[in-house]
Amino acid sequence: MSFANHLHSGYQSRKYDIDKKKIEDFIDRLFRFIFFLEYQQCSELADIELRLNHFKREFKEILSSVTQENESIKTEKFFESFPEIYHLLENDAKTIVDNDPAAQSMEEVMFSYPGFFAIAVYRFAHELYRSKIPLIPRIWTEFAHNKTGIDINPGAQIGRNFFIDHGTGIVIGETAIIGNNVKIYQGVTLGALYVTKNLQNITRHPTIEDHVVIYANATILGGDTVIGENTVIGGNVWITESVAPNSVVFHKGQVTVKNKFPTDEPIIFSI
Structure with a gap:
């Protein structure tokens, strides 16, 4: 069998017909939208509702690539969990501000702290993990792992x-x-x-x-x-x-510090 045939067989037999980049891009854009990190602001409530509905349709399409059962119901359930998850994340961000003397504001944490990004992606992924959605939770947390160096399993x-x-x-x-x-x-x-x-x-x-x-x-x-x-x-x-x-x-280690120029040894310079 040629290598091309091997690849063809793999594509034909793979369990999930997914676009990994699209799944990663979704959670990245969702994070930036809900934490006000986009340059283009939504100035009207109707604009925000329109964007949320767009994310919902996009997620339903992504979900259909890994499960054919009740995508609409599972999509609704996921988005209904947003207020609770969002409240948890606001408190996570506030905890960082309250405990890190280098943190100047909630905005700084949301814009720039890798720990907050990893926690946020984990909390959304964990909700899907609890609903037994395959593959997507791990793709999301590994995406955050790749960006931040923080590896949190969605379970x-x-x-x-x-x-x-x-x-x-x-x-x-x-x-x-x-x-x-x-x-x-x-x-x-x-x-x-x-x-x-x-x-x-x-x-x-x-x-x-x-x-x-x-x-x-x-x-x-x-x-x-x-x-x-x-x-x-x-x-x-x-x-x-x-x-x-x-x-x-x-851990009790032993650290020894000594003068690198002992007083009982002559210092000789050569020029």
Whole structure:
């Protein structure tokens, strides 16, 4: 079989007839529209309603590429969830402003913070994941991953007032559960102890309770691992067991600092 024939066979047998670029472009444009990031403003209420209806029709078309069951009902359900998701995201943005001394305004967060973009895409993708919509949720979160370096599986459960600072290198697995008012810094991994296919339908990733702070490059693994509320996880720690509430966990390394010009050694310059 020639390579062209192999490709032809693949196109003929693929399960979903999708346009990946169109699916990515949809969530990117929707984000920019609902958070007022477009240069062209909608000055009239009728203009906004027209744009929303256009997004709804476009989403229905995208949905029909991955499912042939009740596209209209699922589209309506998705858009009916917008007010609740939007309220969550406004609170996420406010949490970032309230906690990051570098954040000057909600507008700055919405325009420029990669953590907020990743959270927003995740929250929309999670709604589709809950409705058992195939493929689209993962395409959206991987699109955000590619743009921000933040990898949030759409199956993760994340509570209110979520704060990601910097964000690059964060990994949050499918069965992770994150409570309310949690702060996570760059390089954090909420992962599985080990990965095999037969673990697909069980909890593999940790639970993070309310008011937890996890500093840079901490790794927390395992489906039985629970980080209790009001706990602070320091940078660079490796955790595979549960931590009691109100704990402080830190990695105690040894750093040596010495004068690079010891006083008992002569300094000789050659010119």
